[in-house]
Structure formats: C-alpha cells, structure tokens
Amino acid sequence: MAANLYKNQSENITKTWLLMSVFFVLIIFLGWFASYYFNDPIILYFAVFFSIAMNIFSYWNSASLVLKISGAKLASKEKYYDLYTLTENLSITAGLPMPKLYVIEDSVPNAFATGRDKKHAVVAVTTGLLQILEKNELEGVIAHELAHIGNRDILLQTVVVVLVGLVTMLADIFFRMTFFGGRDKDSGKAGGILLIIGIVLMVLSPIIATIIKLMISRKREFLADSTGALLTRYPEGLASALEKISGFSRGKKMKKANHATAHMFFTSPFGEHGKKKVSFINKLFATHPPVEQRIAKLRGLELQ
Secondary structure, eight states: OOOBHHHHHHHHHHHHHHHHHHHHHHHHHHHHHHHHHTTOTHHHHHHHHHHHHHHHHHHHHHHHHHHHHHTOEEOOTTTTHHHHHHHHHHHHHHTOOOOEEEEEOOSSOOEEEEOSSGGGOEEEEEHHHHHHOOHHHHHHHHHHHHHHHHTTHHHHHHHHHHHHHHHHHHHHHHHHHHHSSOSOTTOHHHHHHHHHHHHHHHHHHHHHHHHHHHHHHHHHHHHHHHHHHHHHTOHHHHHHHHHHHHHHHTTOOOTTOOTTTGGGBSSOTTOOOTTSOOOHHHHHTOSSOOHHHHHHHHHTOBOO
C-alpha cells in the first residue's frame, strides 16, 4: 500500500525529535556522571556553558563556515538566470524568503542548504548538478533543499554537530581526569565499579552520539524528500533526479568533500556505492539513507 505523504512527514518529525531527546539525555547523563564521580559540579557547569557558547557561535557563523569549506561562490542572477527564477518561484510557493544562491565548481552533482534561519538561508548547487538535470528534476532538488529550510533542518543539523562535539569533549575530559588524577584511588569497590562504568561511557558515548547524529540526518532526508514532493506536486521529478545523480556519482568524490559537512548535502559527497550489499556497520554510519529507499518512498507517495 502506498504511503500517505502527510503521514510520512509526521512520522519522520516524531522520530527525529525522539532521537534529539535521547541525544540530550545522553549529554546530561554524561556530564552528571562525570561531576558525580569526581565530586566536582564545575564539570557539569562547564559543559553547559561550553555547549551554550558553541551553539551561539555556530548559530551566527555556520553558514559562512560551510560555504568556505565547500568552496561555494555567490551565483549572479545574470549568469544563472534559470536557477534563480526556478528557486524564486518555488520559494514563493513554499512561503519562504528567497535564499541566497551559491554555486560550487564541481562536476559531481550535488546541493545543500544552510543558514541560521529562513531569512538568512543559503542554497548551494554544483555546476555538475546544473549540467545533468532536466528542469523538473532540478525543481525536485531545489524543493528538497527549500524543505530543509522550511523544516528548520539547517539549524537542527548545526545543533546536532555541536552536541556531538560536546559529548566527545566530555568523554575526553573524563578520560584525562580518570587516568591523570581525580577521584581518590582508595574509594573501594563502589569506586571501582564507577570507574568501569565511566570507562565504558568514555568509549561508547562519542560513538553513540555520532550514530544518533547520523540517524537524525537520515530521518531529515526522508522528511525533506516528502516535503519537497508536496511542494512541487511531482514526486517523480525528485525520484528521477536521485536516480540520475546516484548513477553519475557512483565512485566519484567531490573535490572538497568533508566529513564534518557531508550530512548536509543532497547525497553523500563521497560518492554512491551502487546496489551492492552494504554491511550493517556501513549503514549505521552512513550520512544518507540508501538512494533506492528514497526513490521507493517517493514513488509510493500519495499526494492528496
């Protein structure tokens, strides 16, 4: 039975916020445990302060940093008139301000959206994307990126990246304090048990945090596909674009592919791997859901 578009959107939103809740619980628990183990609440206070500071910095500077990393250049309306008018029309349909448009000189087709909010949003596309897609396919991709803006994914993804960094930092602090000073070594059996628990947390927390980040990223891709299809009223355009991009990108890596920003792109900037069987570990740490699943969901949607 074909999935209903609105039900698909609602389920993805619920799952995303559930994962975010788990993320925050993990951070709070890790900070609390470290402060309890060392009997020093300053650790937790510092973690909270650092988290707030990093979020503020990321909020104001994330877009410029991502654009610099990717090598994107501002696109002029004269040179990229078709892209500009297409994006403008879709923005009006979506009820969103027109985002700034950037172009990346790269033959590998891809795109991403960034910015702190819808009024300061940016959409960047590669020259390869503009070269290989038909108009309805390009509309599907741009609608997908506008969906990220409308769904506030651009801010959510920034927060998630900061939280992963915070978890890693807390784990590192705990490691250093455990082995280079801290709690009294004569704390007995209970202290030994806490030490074991702490080491397990230290090792697993960054891994768990990274997995949660990637799970959120994959959920938001499905949601953006659904929202983009609703915007264009033509899911086949986006499905066809995914097929074409996947085939062209197989085994090809973008010039400035970066693991820190990979989850923001339309498809993985490190290239698709074809339809061969992918291991469970690779699936777990994938930045994007399998293209075949995204296409199947799009072609199974009911627009009502």
